[in-house]
Amino acid sequence: MSWFGFGFNAFGQISGRDRDGNDGDTSIVYTPTEIKCHVDEKSEKSSELRASWSRRASLHLNGGRSLCLAGSNSPSGICDTGCTDAVVGESFVILVFPDRFESWDLDSDEKIPIWSMDVKTLCDGAGSPFNLPLIPGGYIAMTPPFYRPLSPHLKATRLALGAKHSVLLSASGAVYTWGLGSHGQLGHGSLSSEGQPKVVEALWGMRMIFVATGGWHTACISDGGDLYVWGWNESGQLGLPSRAVRKAPKYQTSEETVVTDLPTCGAQPEGEKDTQVFISIQSFPALVDITPSSELKTVGCGSRHTAAVTRAGDLYTWGWGQYGQLGYETSRSDEPYLVEFFRERQLRVVDVTCGAWNTFVSVVKKEVATS
Template sequence: MRWFGFGFNAFGQIRVRGRATSAASGDVAAEVKVIGPTEVTGHEGRSGRRLKTCRIKASWSRRASLHLNGDSCVCLAGFGAATSDESCGVSVVVSRGCTDASIGELHLTLVFPDRIESWDLQKKEETPSWSMELEPQSESSGPPLNLPLVTGGYIATKPPFYRSLSPHLKAKSLALGAEHAILLCATGAVYTWGLGSHGQLGHGGLTSEEEPRAVEALWGMTMSSVATGGWHSVCISDGGDLYVWGWNESGQLGLPSRGLRKALQQQSSQQAAGAACQVADSSPGEEVFISIQAFPALLDVAPSCEIRTVSCGSRHTAAVTTTGDLYTWGWGEYGQLGHQKLISSDEPKCVEFFREQQLHVVDVTCGTWNTFAAVIAEEVASS
């Protein structure tokens, strides 16, 4: 499996052209925007061999590569990365033996079979800034939980790190947005809580919720996956349908965006300056624009295709179909949509690069302003 990245690269979190002379001084890589899919190189293990990246987690300025086969560890790239043995102030050695990890702007969280550790990325310390012992998970309790979920609760991005959850929710997966959370239960029900000012909770209004509340519009439908961006939320049904809700100012829901359409229209008008006529602004009633979608809406991503997995950036969304195609939409001014140009879109569009290279996309994860996709060769996918 190979990983490709595109989008915001100011700190070399996708690729570095020359090593910064001083990580502490805030020097950045020469190439800020990677507008087309670029392969992410692996790190070397203790044996000298390249480690295979199993998963990628990303924040605004950093990328965490999880190597969970053989020499299990986490390697960081981006802001503060100085050497191959020490990344962002945290030694690779401390992560050896981990089973999962998450990355933020301030902390790296590592999960081990018997404990959780949170390391301060702004300090070079020999011990974690916070840790918690874990009880062994029994086989009868179901499949292993992935961060931010842990037994009995979840790990937040800022102190207090551990937050409890009611056992009655039977949490299966959890995604954290800028100021809200979306939880998937083992029953397939979806719960949200936190800030609701942009309709990101899906309850039909803009009010906030202190405690998990079921998204009633999805009641009776079994969901299999959830994800969240800065101020929008998405989920996939058992049948492969994608539901979206929340803020749509940049087209991140894949629904018509007034701001985005006006910007594109202005660009077209500027390009057509001097022509005999220009396109006039649409009058009210001709087209419906959506700034906030407070209820879940069904989004038709690709004809006759089911959605396999989805991920959200701050204001963009990426989804992988069961046929191995990657679709992206939303804000794209850093190239995070992967279409080889700096455009935004309020319609899902296929990233043609992977089709052209005969690569089958199997996973995707979004950073705040960038996107990372895992691929395999088409002949492997069809075997």
């Protein structure tokens, strides 16, 4: 398995070649570039990868377990052996060990963690038993208090943290959200905030298998491989018509109104049937088609872009692309497009992780059928 990255690289999170093929770091990586190991040039490639706005964490699970940070203000002292998983943010990194959690202040020169919590060992040492940021009885947040409890009645199996909101997937496939709702990112049909987890009623009865959050948008995948999105669509990150992407027609008059803040994507208002409808806020789940026959495996959300992996191993991206985070030459797109780079090289994408302004994917070589 190999990891590739593309997009914002001003802090050296990707550290690849520039768009002209020259060696060395560049602030933007336009072409997907293989991530080099940051522990030892001769060691195994990282098995897992985590990303924030200015940092990347490479988690090495083969041989000696270790985590290594790349990017802004990433002190070498954070590299630890025995670490089984991690969550990386802008101010703190949470390390997971078989018997404890540790939080390290990335702005401090101290060589000791600022917070730790002992946990009962739940695995045999083969890897982390947790699906971070979920941990027994609650979840890990990137700002104090680092441990936050969750009701056991939710039976959470996956949790994703956005800029100011959270989305939880339960064992039954129900989706719960809470936090800031100003951009419709909670999916409850309003712009109200929620202090406690609340079920997304529009998805009730449909079993979801994966959830992800961006800055102000949310995505989930059903067990049938369908993608549902909601929240802010200013840059087309929902894959719905965006005014910022599709400029208003020149023939438009002052009497015609382009709808820019629809809470839904339903029918157009009476008397405006010839006016193109743009969606800047989608406050309840909307179905997005990638291609007529594609079923999705996983999805990642950046600040204002989205990336999805099909079960066939193709990568589609859309939204804001000013820093090359879409993997093709465009500043923004409100329609999913295939990233041809991996298909052309017979690489099958198996996972995706989005930083705020960049994208990382893990790939394996496609098996060639022999007669």
